[in-house]
Amino acid sequence: MLDDFLMRAALAGMAVAFATGPLGCFVVWRRMAYFGDATAHAAILGVALALAFSVSVYAGTLVVALLMALTVASLSGRGWTMDTTLGVLAHSALAFGLVAVSFLPNVRVDLTAYLFGDILAVSRLDLAVIAAGAATVVALLIWRWQALLTATLSEDLAHASGLRPGRERLVLTVALALVVAVALKVVGALLIAAMLIVPAATARSLSRTPEAMAAFAVVIGVIAVLGGLGASLQWDTPAGPSIVAVAAVLFALSVALGSALRR
Numbered sequence: 001m002l003d004d005f006l007m008r009a010a011l012a013g014m015a016v017a018f019a020t021g022p023l024g025c026f027v028v029w030r031r032m033a034y035f036g037d038a039t040a041h042a043a044i045l046g047v048a049l050a051l052a053f054s055v056s057v058y059a060g061t062l063v064v065a066l067l068m069a070l071t072v073a074s075l076s077g078r079g080w081t082m083d084t085t086l087g088v089l090a091h092s093a094l095a096f097g098l099v100a101v102s103f104l105p106n107v108r109v110d111l112t113a114y115l116f117g118d119i120l121a122v123s124r125l126d127l128a129v130i131a132a133g134a135a136t137v138v139a140l141l142i143w144r145w146q147a148l149l150t151a152t153l154s155e156d157l158a159h160a161s162g163l164r165p166g167r168e169r170l171v172l173t174v175a176l177a178l179v180v181a182v183a184l185k186v187v188g189a190l191l192i193a194a195m196l197i198v199p200a201a202t203a204r205s206l207s208r209t210p211e212a213m214a215a216f217a218v219v220i221g222v223i224a225v226l227g228g229l230g231a232s233l234q235w236d237t238p239a240g241p242s243i244v245a246v247a248a249v250l251f252a253l254s255v256a257l258g259s260a261l262r263r
Contacts, residue, residue, distance in 0.1 A: 004064050009120050010225065012126065012185070013225030015131045015182075016134060016182065016186060017195070017221030019133070019138055020217075022141050022218065024196035024217055025203070026148060027176075027201045034090075035069070035176075039065050040192040041090040042089075042097075043181070044097030044111075044115070045064050045100065046181075047114050048098075058133075058182070061177065061184055062177055062180075062181035065176070068093060069176055072085055094189075110204055115188045116191060116241055116260065117240030120232075130182045130183075132178075135179050137178050149210055150166075173249065175244050179192070179196070186240065187243060191243075195221065198225065198244065202220050203210065203216035203220055223250065224244070228246045228247075
């Protein structure tokens with residue numbers, strides 16, 4: 001029998017995989033990889049503010065991640081190039097977060113857990129929050145799936161279909177902020193973007209339809225979580241990075257398989 005903490009870790013990781021799988025597909029399709037990275041980096045500032053004001057870390061992370069995403073969306077439409085905006089904001093938020101934590105009086109914080117995750121320390125309350133957040137993201141994506149696909153394919157087509165591309169971007173922004181908030185405990189701020197991008201990129205070469213790609217991304221994410229936890233247990237490696245490492249191996253295998261099939 002597995003210990004309770006391993007069961008909680010596995011369930012939390014799988015919940016995150018169910019959310020990051022389909023959301024990561026949109027991140028890949030829209031080329032938003034750096035956008036997700038910037039939002040994740042802002043999570044550390046959210047942690048610092050949450051500890052300073054004695055509120056839930058999940059709440060602080062969600063608010064700051066959402067503000068970061070909205071700020072980037074706003075500045076990108078005012079003549080700023082997206083890569084410059086993301087570069088400045090991502091590293092600034094991370095730096096301010098790390099500095100702010102050092103000034104907190106009487107607070108001892110293990111930043112490694114927030115940077116790289118501490119999935120083995122997930123409590124029952126953490127699991128409930130993570131599951132609720134992941135379920136909200138999945139429900140949001142299912143609700144807006146067709147509209148999001150149309151807006152991703154072509155904004156002109158979206159307008160012709162009576163849709164508002166700006167609203168669909170906002171849906172993705174909110175979903176991304178939610179995922180960052182709930183995934184922080186599992187893989188950490190520096191690896192959240194990897195869980196969004198790597199399973200989706202792996203699924204891309206195995207899929208013929210958007211729905212299949214989303215489903216494959218979820219399956220690959222779950223395999224990465226379980227494989228990473230198994231590797232961590234077997235070789236005493238850090239759990240969060242191990243999960244991402246397994247996802248990277250699966251990506252390499254998919255590339256090799258794709259190359260072999262094209263010969």
